[in-house]
Amino acid sequence: MNLDQARFFMVEQQIRPWDVLDPKILDLLMDIPRHQFVEAGNEELAYSDIELPIGQNQSMMHPKVEGRLLQALDIDENDTVLEIGTGSGYLTALLANLGKTVTTIEIHEEIQEIAKTRLESYKNIEFVTGDGANGWNDGQEYDAIILTGSVEIVPQSFKEQLKLGGRLAVVTGQAPAMTAQVITRISNQEWETETLFETNLAPLENASITNHFTF
Numbered sequence: 001m002n003l004d005q006a007r008f009f010m011v012e013q014q015i016r017p018w019d020v021l022d023p024k025i026l027d028l029l030m031d032i033p034r035h036q037f038v039e040a041g042n043e044e045l046a047y048s049d050i051e052l053p054i055g056q057n058q059s060m061m062h063p064k065v066e067g068r069l070l071q072a073l074d075i076d077e078n079d080t081v082l083e084i085g086t087g088s089g090y091l092t093a094l095l096a097n098l099g100k101t102v103t104t105i106e107i108h109e110e111i112q113e114i115a116k117t118r119l120e121s122y123k124n125i126e127f128v129t130g131d132g133a134n135g136w137n138d139g140q141e142y143d144a145i146i147l148t149g150s151v152e153i154v155p156q157s158f159k160e161q162l163k164l165g166g167r168l169a170v171v172t173g174q175a176p177a178m179t180a181q182v183i184t185r186i187s188n189q190e191w192e193t194e195t196l197f198e199t200n201l202a203p204l205e206n207a208s209i210t211n212h213f214t215f
Contacts, residue, residue, distance in 0.1 A: 001044045003035050010034070010047035010063055018197075020067040028097055029067055037090035037118055051202075054088045056108045058202075061148065065180070065199060066091055069169045072182040072196055073144045075099045080140075082161065084132040085148030085204060089115030096122045099144065105132035107205055133204040135161075142166060149204030150178055159183060159191050171201040 035046035051059040075098040086106035095102045103126045106112035135157030150171040162185040171180045180196040
C-alpha cells in the first residue's frame, strides 16, 4: 500500500466531507504521517475510518473526529494547550504544530513512554503522567483544552481552567447518544456551548459516572 496516497484519501474522502474545510487543518493532516503513531503491523490501517487500538484497552479517535475537533478549537501559534489523554501521540503532534505549547496528561505510563519516543523531535510538549479525567489542577489557565475520551458531564474545573476566550473540546453524554461540543469562556462566570456533531467515544478512564436508577 502507498501510505502517502492513503493519507491523501483519508483527508479528501473522510475528513473534508465531514465539513473540515480549514486549509491549515487539512494541510497539517497531510503533513503528519499518522502511520508513525500506530502499533507495529497496523500501519496500513492508520488512514482507515476506524478507532485503532493502542494498548491498555485504549484507542485512537477516528481521523475525521480529530480533524473536526481541531478545526473547532481554532488554535493559533500563541495558544497554550492542555490535552487530557496523550494516547498514541498523534493528536499531541497536531496540537504541538498548531499551538505554542502543549501539556499532555496520560494515566498509563507505558502508553506515554511510547508516545514520547514518537514525539522526541518536539520541544514544546510537556509530558505528565497522571489521572486528569475529572480535572487537572496545575494552577494554570489554557487557551485550548481537549479531552480525548468522553465524559458524561463536563467537569467544571476544566471550564474554569480556560482563559477568557479559551475553548474546551469535549465529547459528552452517554452511549450511543453523545455529542461533541466546544465550550468557550466568555466571562469569568459565563461559558458558551456550541454543539458540533453526534458521535460515540470511549470514556476517559476514571471519569465520573452518573448514578442511574431503575424503577
